[in-house]
Amino acid sequence: MHILLADAVFTDGTLYRDHGVVFERTVLALKPNSELRSEYGPACTELGEGSVLLPGLVNPHVHLEFSANRASLTYGGFMPWLQSVIANRDDLIGGCGEECVDEATALMLRNGITAFGAVSSYGFDLDACVRAPQKVVYFNELIGSDPAMADALYANFQERLFASQSEAREGFFPSVAIHSPYSVHPVLIRKALDYAKAHRLRVTAHFMESPAEREWLDHNDGDFKPFFENFLRQNRAANTPDAFLECFDGIPTLFTHAVQANDDELARIAAGKHTLIHCPVSNRLLGNGVLDLERLEQLGIRWVCGTDGLSSNYTLDLFEEMKTALFMHPQRDLLDLAYRLWNASTRHAADALGLNCGTISDGYDADLLVARIDYPINDQLPLHLLLRRPTIESVYIEGNKVKG
Template identity: 70%
Template structure:
């Protein structure tokens, strides 16, 4: 059992001054420092002035297999970026070996990320994710819209999924990713989701990231039309948006991006009990615009904040991601948005990923960050934690001190 007495605990939008926590693998108690001192005495560790305890951060969406990218890909618009990914995919994948992937995982850990959702297209990141100290939801991605290749594509997906299901380590969760409505044939989607439902696997999918996707799914036209005709000899979209969402009606899913989603689609996401992952830096770099968070709040759709991968970001740092969002969404009250952003990378992300963490409260896993700040702590702490420099002095995962 460990007892940390802090200047401040910040969790679930609540600031607790002069409070501490008692924990082993899980959090046993949260109480005022004086109370804990009187009961536990020398067992207490005094963290001192400027110490802030936070729940460990959760990155719900990251593509680790592209972690070798720095300046290879083209930013500014979605289609030039996608073309550059296709042109450089093999080079980038080959450059990111286990050591490269492990460095990305270690970077996330040093940035306070104690759990993450890895979207894996090839399975090359499986071993580093197995060895990661963090909780991992390992989303095996299914992609392929050509019905003639359906059997081979599904067999490859199954091979990767089954390999991840053979892993038995606490905190590692095999899962399913459906790439997008434009890139996966309905037969493959239905087979994969049937299996996911039978095995109670977590599910994620990209949805309505770009205007090109919107036009292609609605009208079989737009910037995607020459892309699909030239690369895949297809003249019609694999699904409509509504058809795609209907396949997920009984499986709560984490949909990533959803910038171009309309009223009918957001209503379906709400009714399905789904959530949306917001990746502000990726959306800006690929020229896709900004997700309307106020609109999501109107529909009461839970939203999370994620980094996406290094193919469309310059860092795997949720503090940096929150900072980008803070400046991107200018219509929001600043303090309200800062609080919402912290919840989006802690308790909301944990709920969507079905993890027993994301909050500092009894019975939750002791996934904890200890930060040191050098400024007076007040009611605007959530804003200052995002904007001001901070030192992450300690990281605990299920009560074990990792850093």
């Protein structure tokens, strides 16, 4: 049993001053320090001045297979970026072996990320994700819009999915990803989602990330047109947006980006009780626009915060992602947005991934961070933790110290 006494505990949007936590594998109690000293005496660990206990961060969307990227790709627009990914794909994938993926998961751990959703296109990151200390929701990605290749594409997807299912354990959850409405044939989508529903697998998908996607799906035109005609010999989109979203009816899904989604599509996402993953750094680097968080909240859509991968980010750090969002949404009240971002990167993200963590509350897994700050603890702490990020001294996952 661990009894940690801190200057403050911050969880679920509430700041508890002079509080501590009792935990084994799960959290047993969150109480004032005075009560814990009286109850447990010398068994308590006094963390001292400037100590803050935080729930472990949850990154719901990351691509690890392109983690070798440093400055190989072109930023500023989605199509130049996509073309650079295609041109450099073999080098990037070949340059990211198991050590590279191990370093990416270690980077997330150093940055306080105790659970993540890995979207895997090829399965090369499977072994590294299986041995990662974090909780991992492993999304095997289905991609392919050519009907002539449908059987082969689905067989490859099944092979990767079955390989991940053979590794299933507590803390590692094989799951399904549908790449996007423009890149997956509807027959394949229905087959994969039928399997996911039958086996109660978690599901994620990209949706309406770029203006190019919007124009292609609506009008079979725009910047995507030469790409599909030249690379795939297709002159029509594989799906309409409505038909794509309809496939997910009855399957709670994490949709990533949705920057270009219109009101009707957002209303359908709200009606389906789906979740949207906001990746502000990726959206900015690829020139895709800014997600309208106020509109999501008006519709009652839960949104969470993710890093995306190192192909469209410079680090895998939710502190940095949240800070970027503070400046990307200047119309929002600053402190209120900071509180919402913390919920979006902890409890809400964990709940969207179906995980029993993201909060320091009785009965939840003891995934928590021991952080240290050198500034006053007050009601603006959630903001200052992003502006002046703390030192993360220790990381616990299910009560086990995995860092520090």
